[in-house]
Amino acid sequence: MRVLITGGAGFIGANLCAFLTGFPGVRGVVALDDLSTGSAANLEGSSAELVEGSILDRPLLDQLAAAADTVVHLAARPSVPRSLADPVASHDVNATGTMNVLEACRASGAHLILASSSSVYGDTEVTPKHEDLATRPLSPYGASKLAAEAYTLAYGSSFGLPVLPLRFFNVYGPLQAAGHAYAAVIPAFVDAALRGEPVTVHGDGEQTRDFTYVGTVVRLLADAALRRVTSPAPVNLAFGTRITVNHLVTLIGEILGKPPATRHVPARLGDVRHSQAACDQLTRLFPTVDPVPLGDGLKHTVAWF
Ligand code: NAD
Numbered sequence: 001m002r003v004l005i006t007g008g009a010g011f012i013g014a015n016l017c018a019f020l021t022g023f024p025g026v027r028g029v030v031a032l033d034d035l036s037t038g039s040a041a042n043l044e045g046s047s048a049e050l051v052e053g054s055i056l057d058r059p060l061l062d063q064l065a066a067a068a069d070t071v072v073h074l075a076a077r078p079s080v081p082r083s084l085a086d087p088v089a090s091h092d093v094n095a096t097g098t099m100n101v102l103e104a105c106r107a108s109g110a111h112l113i114l115a116s117s118s119s120v121y122g123d124t125e126v127t128p129k130h131e132d133l134a135t136r137p138l139s140p141y142g143a144s145k146l147a148a149e150a151y152t153l154a155y156g157s158s159f160g161l162p163v164l165p166l167r168f169f170n171v172y173g174p175l176q177a178a179g180h181a182y183a184a185v186i187p188a189f190v191d192a193a194l195r196g197e198p199v200t201v202h203g204d205g206e207q208t209r210d211f212t213y214v215g216t217v218v219r220l221l222a223d224a225a226l227r228r229v230t231s232p233a234p235v236n237l238a239f240g241t242r243i244t245v246n247h248l249v250t251l252i253g254e255i256l257g258k259p260p261a262t263r264h265v266p267a268r269l270g271d272v273r274h275s276q277a278a279c280d281q282l283t284r285l286f287p288t289v290d291p292v293p294l295g296d297g298l299k300h301t302v303a304w305f
Helices: 011-020 058-066 080-085 087-108 140-159 185-194 214-227 245-256 280-285 294-304
Strands: 002-006 028-033 049-052 070-073 111-117 163-168 170-172 199-202 208-213 235-237 242-244 262-265
Touching: 002 011, 011 028, 011 214, 028 058, 058 087, 070 087, 070 214, 080 087, 080 140, 087 111, 087 140, 111 140, 111 214, 140 163, 163 214, 170 185, 170 214, 170 294, 185 199, 185 245, 185 294, 199 245, 208 214, 208 245, 208 294, 214 294, 235 280, 242 245, 245 294
Parallel strands: 002 028, 002 070, 028 049, 070 111, 111 163, 163 235, 170 208, 199 262
Antiparallel strands: 208 242
């Protein structure tokens, strides 16, 4: 099997490249990345071939997808705040870029696995979030992911493209960058705590998140690629284990042996209050999946820093 990973030099993509290196049945891995948030250094230790380029380059995508059996489409402008700063740029990469990937897969017949996001649900009091819930994105990022997901489903039904749209929740682990304005909560907290600085909590910290360790995500993506798993509807990729941000601070303090100081700032525009996945669809498609528990995943993450 030959795999094309768009966004392959990013956090999840590089972890997937490393996992697939030497994986039985995998003959070649190509990472297509414009290195806007990813980096070539992330691919050290993997035998993936890095092609520096953009998913907005149709001829390049066509050429790469023609040589792939499965495309794992991770390339995106991630982050809610980034999309608030420049909604059109998020649309261009996340929605139009996904159209390009779909067209390339339509031409080649490649299986497509899409990284959508829990942000498509928006703010709803209903937890856990089941895939049948109405989608009401709060941010341009969520809207762009919903558009990508809708087009992916439409290509599945209209053209018989084999697709698997997965709604990632909060993924964390090694290679997730800290130290920039759009850093995700776990690397931002670990980085601050290790430097002896207060961690910045948005709002009261009682908002909840459903965290999934990246090792669990890449094992599942590899399994999906090898078994060519498809779904005619979006599938949550998380395990329903939500915790509050305040509790997360406590857990990180326990691992470091010292509770970090906290600094509270106003809640962020576009952030949802509670996030927890229903995972019955996921476990139906992946009955043997065995997620890494949060405590273990946090220890691996802290060890990586
Ligand atoms: P990331 O920023 O580390 O990876 C995205 C990669 O895409 C980067 O390497 C970036 O350089 C690349 N990229 C951006 N624009 C590109 C373009 N035009 N052409 C080619 N490459 C481009 O982010 P990540 O956390 O690894 O996220 C991977 C995917 O998972 C994204 O689609 C993201 O929206 C989705 N997702 C992630 C999370 C999470 O918690 N990390 C949650 C929900 C959804």
